Amino acid sequence: MSVDVLLLIILGAITMVAYMIAFNSTGNKRLAVSYLIATAILxxxxxxxxxxxxSGDNRxxxxxYKRLEMEKLKAEEQMRSQAQAMQMALSENNERLATAARINGxxxxxxELASTIININLHDMNSELNVLLARASETKRKVEELNGEFDKMKISDTLFNxxxxxxKEAFRQxxxxxxxxxxxxxxxxxxxEELREKIMRQKAAGSRDLLQKAGTLIAPDGSHK
Structure with missing residues (x-):
């Protein structure tokens, strides 16, 4: 029992006692004063x-109100967390799509370079040796350039490992x-000449097969099959 309730009980008891005294009072003046005091106490x-x-209602x-505020704050925090999670997922997905597009490129x-080497006519009688050698050197330069571009990508997404x-193995070949x-x-x-041509075409074919395999692992939406 709280102190407030105990005080109310005591105050009620005092009120009852005051009215009992008023009931037992004799004389008009004493009776009037007793009822006045009892009424004041009441x-x-x-x-x-x-x-x-x-005060109980206010409490x-x-x-x-505090409970509703706490629920509101909790709901807002959950909404913020969900929004942040969605934003992170969207950012990760966009980055993954960009990486997939670069790898596919x-x-x-x-x-294309592998197919060029596979299908190249090494015995072009209409071209001089220095022209043929320049064509081969240019193809080699393009391969090295593409290999260097791939090395600089620094793929951090484990999905593409x-x-x-x-x-990497395809470019080595x-x-x-x-x-x-x-x-x-x-x-x-x-x-x-025959041996080098055979090795050249075998390496190019192996490289193309590996590149095709890598391409099938990367879906158009950036996911990994």
Whole structure:
């Protein structure tokens, strides 16, 4: 029992005692004074009771307001967290799409170079040796340039690790194919030419197959199959 309730009980008891005294009073003056005092005590008791009830209502309203405020703050925090999570997911997805597009672009260019080496006519009788050698050197330069571009990408998304490893091996073979392309025109005899041509085309074909495999692992939406 709280102190406030105990005081109200005491005040009520005093009011009852005051009225009992008033009932037992004799004489008009004493009776009037007794009832006046008892009524005053009753008014005080009623006022105190009303104040207690009102304070209880105010306290409950305050507690309810605080509870609602806490729920509101919690809901706002959850909404902020969800918004941040969505923003991070969107940013990550956009970055992944951009990375996939860049990798696919390199795969396409690498496959084109590999196909060029595979299908090249090494015995073009209409061109002089220095022209053919310049063509081979230019192809080698393009392969090295593309390989360097891929190395500078610094792919941090682990989703592309498998594709990146395959592409790296594909470019290793493509670089060797380009090297044999140049060496072909520096062969000392026909048997050396035949061997270098065979290795060149095999390396280029292997590179193209690996690039195609890497491409199939990367879906158009940037996801990994």
């Amino acid at each position: 008014v005080v008791s009623v006022w105190a009771t009303v104040q207690y009830v009102n 409950r309203r305050t507690e309810e 390199i795969i396409t260019r690498g496959s 498998q594709s990146a490893s395959i592409i 493509l670089s060797e194919a380009a090297q044999y392309f140049v060496l072909y025109y520096r062969s000392e005899d026909s048997s050396q």
